[in-house]
Amino acid sequence: MLAASMTTTLNYISDVGFTLNSVPINWFTTRADVRRLINLPFKDMDSTIDIGDNQTIESRRDVYQNINGGENYFFLNYNADNVLTEVEVHWGVDIFVKEVALNFKSHIQDNVNALKKLTDNFKEIEPGNYLFSDLKLTIADAESCGGDGHELRYFYASTDIAHLNE
Secondary structure, X not given: OOOOOOXXXXXXXOOOEEEEOOEEEEOOOEHHHHHHHHOOOOEEOOEEEXXXXXXXXXXXXXXXXXXXXXXXXXXXXXXXOOXXXXXXXXXXXXXXXXXXXXXXXXXXXXXXHHHOOOOOOEEEEEOOEEEEHHHOEEEEXXXXXXXXXOEEEEEEEEOOOHHHOO
């Protein structure tokens, strides 16, 4: 169970998963087990999106907002087998990738430069949105997410980033 605190911390470990406030969460952990491990209030936001021609996209996600007494917003996403495959952070979570700290109050380029210490394999997939293929993550600024400014606004990590390379 996560201890109550003002700060929520996510330590991302590519190809393994992450820790959330020191609780290890491995990729492909069942949804029920993830919920039990982190033991926090969430909203089940599963949906089906009709994209036409009798095709749909299934979205399975648990949304966490303002947990541990802080202002934060993040999603844990699951595949059709209800196992964890993605994490999305929109704000209020201290994120670490190995020894690199990402900062939601800093300019996106400062965060890009910090991640460049870990890999040279990155590209800007659209203005303000950067893909780090080796790390299986993307970061984006507020403007690329529909807001204003160039501070970090979005962190996404996944077991599979093939859809981002298309």
